[in-house]
Amino acid sequence: xxxxxxxxxxxxxxxxxxxxxxxxxxxxxxxxxxxxxxxxxxxxxxxxxxxxxxxxxxxxxxxxxxxxxxxxxxxxxxxxxxxxxxxxxxxxxxxxxxxxxxxxxxxxxxxxxxxxxxxxxxxxxxxxxxxxxxxxxxxxxxxxxxxxxxxxxxxxxxxxxxxxxxxxxxxxxxxxxxxxxxxxxxxxxxxxxxxxxxx
Amino acid sequence: xxxxxxxxxxxxxxxxxxxxxxxxxxxxxxxxxxxxxxxxxxxxxxxxxxxxxxxxxxxxxxxxxxxxxxxxxxxxxxxxxxxxxxxxxxxxxxxxxxxxxxxxxxxxxxxxxxxxxxxxxxxxxxxxxxxxxxxxxxxxxxxxxxxxxxxxxxxxxxxxxxxxxxxxxxxxxxxxxxxxxxxxxxxxxxxxxxxxxxxxxxxxxxxxxxxxxxxxxxxxxxxxxxxxxxxxxxxxxxxxxxxxxxxxxxxxxxxxxxxxxxxxxxxxxxxxxxxxxxxxxxxxxxxxxxxxxxxxxxxxxxxxxxxxxxxxxxxxxxxxxxxxxxxxxxxxxxxxxxxxxxxxxxxxxxxxxxxxxxxxxxxxxxxxxxx
Numbered sequence: 001x002x003x004x005x006x007x008x009x010x011x012x013x014x015x016x017x018x019x020x021x022x023x024x025x026x027x028x029x030x031x032x033x034x035x036x037x038x039x040x041x042x043x044x045x046x047x048x049x050x051x052x053x054x055x056x057x058x059x060x061x062x063x064x065x066x067x068x069x070x071x072x073x074x075x076x077x078x079x080x081x082x083x084x085x086x087x088x089x090x091x092x093x094x095x096x097x098x099x100x101x102x103x104x105x106x107x108x109x110x111x112x113x114x115x116x117x118x119x120x121x122x123x124x125x126x127x128x129x130x131x132x133x134x135x136x137x138x139x140x141x142x143x144x145x146x147x148x149x150x151x152x153x154x155x156x157x158x159x160x161x162x163x164x165x166x167x168x169x170x171x172x173x174x175x176x177x178x179x180x181x182x183x184x185x186x187x188x189x190x191x192x193x194x195x196x197x198x199x
Numbered sequence: 200x201x202x203x204x205x206x207x208x209x210x211x212x213x214x215x216x217x218x219x220x221x222x223x224x225x226x227x228x229x230x231x232x233x234x235x236x237x238x239x240x241x242x243x244x245x246x247x248x249x250x251x252x253x254x255x256x257x258x259x260x261x262x263x264x265x266x267x268x269x270x271x272x273x274x275x276x277x278x279x280x281x282x283x284x285x286x287x288x289x290x291x292x293x294x295x296x297x298x299x300x301x302x303x304x305x306x307x308x309x310x311x312x313x314x315x316x317x318x319x320x321x322x323x324x325x326x327x328x329x330x331x332x333x334x335x336x337x338x339x340x341x342x343x344x345x346x347x348x349x350x351x352x353x354x355x356x357x358x359x360x361x362x363x364x365x366x367x368x369x370x371x372x373x374x375x376x377x378x379x380x381x382x383x384x385x386x387x388x389x390x391x392x393x394x395x396x397x398x399x400x401x402x403x404x405x406x407x408x409x410x411x412x413x414x415x416x417x418x419x420x421x422x423x424x425x426x427x428x429x430x431x432x433x434x435x436x437x438x439x440x441x442x443x444x445x446x447x448x449x450x451x452x453x454x455x456x457x458x459x460x461x462x463x464x465x466x467x468x469x470x471x472x473x474x475x476x477x478x479x480x481x482x483x484x485x486x487x488x489x490x491x492x493x494x495x496x497x498x499x500x501x502x503x504x505x506x507x508x509x510x511x512x513x514x515x516x517x518x519x520x521x522x523x524x525x526x527x528x529x530x531x532x533x534x535x536x537x538x539x540x541x542x543x544x545x546x547x548x549x550x551x552x553x554x555x556x557x558x559x560x561x562x563x564x565x566x567x568x569x570x
């Protein structure tokens with residue numbers, strides 16, 4: 001059987017390392033890459049390297065950033081009294097998109113899950129506690145996902161922080177805005193009714 | 200509700216099936232090993248997204264093919280509803296009204312079935328785990344809230360057991376985390392036990408009535424829910440929480456020593472009593488069968504009470520297990536009320552005067568022919 005020349009075989013192998021890409025897609029991408037302009041390919045390779053080399057984790061909040069500390073942590077116009085705790089860097093992007101929260105962030109990089117070998121020392125909790133020792137923070141908003149593990153992590157953080165007299169809040173569960181009740185699943189409805197507010 | 204149309208593609212020994220059922224009684228007739236139970240199972244899988252015979256969905260895909268597809272049209276009081284389930288080696292995909300359902304919990308419950316197979320006699324005779332699984336499967340179908348509490352409970356229980364093992368082996372020492380997951384476990388656990396108690400009481404009501412008729416008023420059937428939570432605390436979630444809290448505090452040290460959770464609904468059981476005697480220990484084979492039958496038939500009425508519609512009944516090779524009197528009672532109860540699918544090797548033993556106009560499907564080597 002005819003073998004792929006080594007450079008193509010290597011490229012296919014590299015593409016296969018990306019999530020959601022198997023043999024066929026990797027092969028298609030590899031052959032497409034060969035037909036691309038050399039400039040584009042060089043740019044592509046540079047971008048890959050730069051993403052890895054020029055990005056760091058912020059030593060304060062744990063978010064991905066080009067410079068350490070990150071833009072958000074160094075922005076003095078932001079509300080220094082609130083920290084919003086999320087699981088992943090992409091959650092920070094989601095929160096920033098709403099353009100309504102002007103406090104600080106803290107990225108945990110995971111949730112507590114003994115099965116996956118993630119204990120309190122393995123996620124970014126210690127640095128959160130350290131940040132709280134400065135007196136500026138008045139409220140911590142825990143925005144972990146609504147999964148059993150996300151919930152356990154939120155409670156764990158709350159138990160740790162509360163003795164220090166800092167207010168700890170949790171995101172609400174409920175209906176998504178602009179959606180029909182008809183299309184909501186049963187548990188979302190049950191949560192929405194539980195969390196109803198007086199008018 | 201009833202299943203009007205069923206299409207199968209590459210399901211077990213069926214390559215292609217396209218058939219229409221009677222809203223009343225449907226009989227799958229054929230010799231052994233021709234695919235009667237496979238066909239019945241496909242209806243069960245369409246409702247539950249998993250089989251009662253295997254936990255490995257790959258076994259459901261016809262040998263040498265990539266995926267199996269079950270397509271059904273369910274007629275409910277609100278109109279007809281197309282359901283579609285695709286099983287592949289990667290997992291499963293469910294569609295309601297041709298729309299992909301992101302969560303299976305949104306799909307389960309759209310089409311309700313009750314299955315009665317010879318193995319179900321084990322819900323009376325067998326280990327407590329079988330009764331718990333029975334309760335969880337059936338109540339989960341009827342109440343999304345129960346299913347949610349139970350799924351979360353099980354997820355946290357797994358984490359907690361793992362963590363207790365780490366504490367036992369001194370690989371972890373954080374007591375605060377143990378407190379937090381215990382608190383979570385207590386909240387969901389309380390919801391689970393209270394819901395179980397409530398469902399069991401409702402089911403007991405229906406089962407009692409049915410059992411009385413079958414036994415000609417000779418026997419009174421009662422259920423007893425055996426939980427570590429005291430009975431008086433089972434009526435209220437707050438009280439059940441307090442009771443569980445106390446139990447967990449009492450067992451904490453032992454849990455760490457043994458590296459596993461010792462308290463909670465995963466250790467519950469149900470006891471069936473006839474005239475106040477435990478059927479499991481003191482009942483005859485016949486009594487145990489009758490109790491299993493009463494419990495299953497009670498589910499039909501319970502489902503109607505809770506969801507507003509009768510479920511579809513699947514009887515796998517059950518008639519041969521029952522004597523004439525019980526067969527007659529079973530068929531009388533379901534006739535003209537519940538759509539029923541039953542498998543049998545011959546119709547001779549079946550009380551033919553009772554089944555009126557059944558639709559008969561002859562099954563031979565994965566091929567279906569109708570009269």
